[in-house]
Amino acid sequence: MADPLLRVSHLKVSFRTEDRAVVRAVDDVSLDVHAGEAMGIVGESGCGKTTIARAIIGQVQPDEGAVYLDGEQLGRTRTISQRRTVQMVFQDPYSSLNPRMTVRQTLRELLRVHRLVPSSQVDERCRELLAMVGLPERSLNSYPSQFSGGQRQRLAIARALAIVADEPVSSLDVSVQATILQLFAELRARLGLTLILISHDLAVVRYLCDRIAVMYLGRIAEHGSRDVIFDDPRHPYTRALLTAAPRIRRYEPPDQLGLRGEPPGAVDIPAGCRFHPRCPIAEGICEVEDPSLLGLDADPAHLSACHFRAARIGR
Amino acid sequence: MAPALEVTELAVEFGDGAGRFRAVDDVSLSVADGGALGLVGESGCGKSITLRAVMGLLPTGARVVGGRVLAGGTELPLAGSGVRAARRRRVAMVFQDPSSGLNPVMRVGAQVAEAPRSVLGLSRRRARARALELLAMCGVPDPERRARAYPHQLSGGTRQRVMIAIALSSDPRILLCDEPTTALDVTIQAQILRLLHDLRERMGLAIVFVTHSLAVVGELCDSLAVMYAGRIVEIGATRQVLDRPGHPYTLGLLRSAVDLDSPVAEPVSIPGLLHDPLHRPSGCPFHPRCWLAGPECSVTDVQLEAIGAGRRSACLHHERLGEAASRG
Numbered sequence: 001m002a003d004p005l006l007r008v009s010h011l012k013v014s015f016r017t018e019d020r021a022v023v024r025a026v027d028d029v030s031l032d033v034h035a036g037e038a039m040g041i042v043g044e045s046g047c048g049k050t051t052i053a054r055a056i057i058g059q060v061q062p063d064e065g066a067v068y069l070d071g072e073q074l075g076r077t078r079t080i081s082q083r084r085t086v087q088m089v090f091q092d093p094y095s096s097l098n099p100r101m102t103v104r105q106t107l108r109e110l111l112r113v114h115r116l117v118p119s120s121q122v123d124e125r126c127r128e129l130l131a132m133v134g135l136p137e138r139s140l141n142s143y144p145s146q147f148s149g150g151q152r153q154r155l156a157i158a159r160a161l162a163i164v165a166d167e168p169v170s171s172l173d174v175s176v177q178a179t180i181l182q183l184f185a186e187l188r189a190r191l192g193l194t195l196i197l198i199s200h201d202l203a204v205v206r207y208l209c210d211r212i213a214v215m216y217l218g219r220i221a222e223h224g225s226r227d228v229i230f231d232d233p234r235h236p237y238t239r240a241l242l243t244a245a246p247r248i249r250r251y252e253p254p255d256q257l258g259l260r261g262e263p264p265g266a267v268d269i270p271a272g273c274r275f276h277p278r279c280p281i282a283e284g285i286c287e288v289e290d291p292s293l294l295g296l297d298a299d300p301a302h303l304s305a306c307h308f309r310a311a312r313i314g315r
Numbered sequence: 316m317a318p319a320l321e322v323t324e325l326a327v328e329f330g331d332g333a334g335r336f337r338a339v340d341d342v343s344l345s346v347a348d349g350g351a352l353g354l355v356g357e358s359g360c361g362k363s364i365t366l367r368a369v370m371g372l373l374p375t376g377a378r379v380v381g382g383r384v385l386a387g388g389t390e391l392p393l394a395g396s397g398v399r400a401a402r403r404r405r406v407a408m409v410f411q412d413p414s415s416g417l418n419p420v421m422r423v424g425a426q427v428a429e430a431p432r433s434v435l436g437l438s439r440r441r442a443r444a445r446a447l448e449l450l451a452m453c454g455v456p457d458p459e460r461r462a463r464a465y466p467h468q469l470s471g472g473t474r475q476r477v478m479i480a481i482a483l484s485s486d487p488r489i490l491l492c493d494e495p496t497t498a499l500d501v502t503i504q505a506q507i508l509r510l511l512h513d514l515r516e517r518m519g520l521a522i523v524f525v526t527h528s529l530a531v532v533g534e535l536c537d538s539l540a541v542m543y544a545g546r547i548v549e550i551g552a553t554r555q556v557l558d559r560p561g562h563p564y565t566l567g568l569l570r571s572a573v574d575l576d577s578p579v580a581e582p583v584s585i586p587g588l589l590h591d592p593l594h595r596p597s598g599c600p601f602h603p604r605c606w607l608a609g610p611e612c613s614v615t616d617v618q619l620e621a622i623g624a625g626r627r628s629a630c631l632h633h634e635r636l637g638e639a640a641s642r643g
Contacts, residue, residue, distance in 0.1 A: 174568055177582070
């Protein structure tokens with residue numbers, strides 16, 4: 001397989017709170033995202049998913065580990081082209097567009113540099129791209145300053161090669177949410193956009209992503225293809241999230257979540273398996289031994305950080 | 316027996332002169348003891364304003380211009396000085412942001428004990444015991460210890476449980492909920508929904524729950540009202556409305572949503588946008604966005620009409636929805 005477009009390698013990020021306690025927000029996380037792939041990162045508040053996103057785009061500096069783009073380590077300062085290639089959605093998109101280039105020039109550069117289409121089709125694809133993000137064809141000859149904030153947002157999505165989207169739809173009304181989800185799906189299908197989607201909404205992640213990492217307290221608890229995560233979860237925390245997620249036609253809130261209490265803060269990470277104080281299947285080993293994130297014997301690409309990963313958890 | 320809550324022909328307006336518009340128009344609904352009604356719709360549909368009008372907590376600039384609210388058969392004033400007093404012991408409300416309703420410099424136990432003392436007239440000791448009971452009932456872990464904490468020392472989920480305990484502390488029969496789980500993590504959301512569900516069953520609490528999430532409403536509520544542009548466009552039993560929508564807007568909302576149980580469905584958005592409130596379309600306000608609309612929809616003032624047992628819809632073409640829904 002080709003090198004991943006984005007590689008997050010043994011990333012550790014910590015912060016200090018006001019009372020000088022150390023919060024280990026991301027605690028040794030590795031992820032590979034291949035070109036054209038959509039990777040979902042799910043988990044609850046404080047699990048570190050947003051910190052990973054911010055480390056990928058260079059907004060926070062890791063204590064250890066690194067982020068690689070096309071095999072090249074992304075340093076403290078990034079080149080303009082690196083910044084443009086990996087784009088965060090729903091930040092000010094102005095900084096990512098060259099103010100002295102028209103939209104046509106910007107998009108042509110993108111399509112040519114990445115050899116996404118034969119040169120004879122570049123113009124046609126530029127128009128298509130614009131239509132996809134809902135901008136009129138005449139804007140091809142406009143400069144970024146001539147667009148509204150929302151339009152620049154969509155332009156930035158259109159010209160990025162990889163997008164890191166942090167809860168891009170969670171505050172939107174459902175019908176608007178559907179439009180944005182469709183836009184992402186279309187950009188993926190037609191342009192091979194690489195997507196890293198951070199979300200607490202499992203239905204959204206299931207719709208858009210090929211692979212999913214479930215995070216708990218700064219670590220990946222489980223990682224695998226969409227199908228295995230949803231149909232054959234091998235970590236009790238994944239199981240609890242799936243049970244808790246509301247469903248339109250369940251007609252009753254879940255009775256038992258298979259999870260106790262609330263997450264401890266990332267200041268006070270439990271010894272052994274960090275999930276054990278809340279886990280319904282924890283045993284003695286879980287209190288003393290921190291489980292590694294390992295593949296299943298039957299499916300090495302399906303990783304779980306549970307001592308009992310070999311056992312089916314059931315639905 | 317009178318329903319726990321009955322709202323008839325409620326109307327709320329904003330603005331003056333040329334800027335005047337109806338945010339809530341002719342809204343009627345009722346909730347039985349132990350029942351839960353979901354109010355759903357998108358931003359600007361009037362669901363939160365309806366809830367606030369019932370609570371007597373309208374924002375500045377909004378005024379009730381018609382309608383009545385009855386709690387257990389007793390009429391509640393909708394404006395004026397008696398608004399709060401009339402609702403004590405009858406109606407309470409919880410909000411999306413639990414911090415907004417908590418006093419940051421007062422221990423939470425004392426905040427829960429306040430109404431039992433001032434409203435129910437319990438002694439200091441009895442009020443304190445009642446507060447602990449309420450905290451335990453609302454699933455606050457280790458209530459004795461948490462009662463001595465200040466709000467900022469609690470997690471978001473525990474704060475929302477405390478807010479519910481405070482809302483219940485004056486023994487209301489009706490709990491109005493304005494997106495109380497939207498800001499919470501999914502596991503906490505599920506626990507709060509379970510708590511509200513149990514409070515309905517154990518205490519016969521009547522609930523009105525405002526949300527934009529069809530999944531949340533489906534799990535908690537036995538009846539459902541869908542609002543569009545200030546009006547209820549469809550109302551009925553939750554299962555019936557979600558399984559066989561009787562209004563194209565309801566079907567539109569269902570098709571827009573991604574759901575874990577139907578992972579293959581492509582979300583389809585509703586075309587167009589909600590009109591500017593000052594320029595309400597003639598006839599059915601949804602007609603410019605509706606694929607079922609014919610010329611009659613732009614001229615007929617469509618009213619809610621019975622379309623089955625306990626179900627009403629404000630659509631001239633609701634019969635044609637059955638076919639559309641079965642086609643998916």
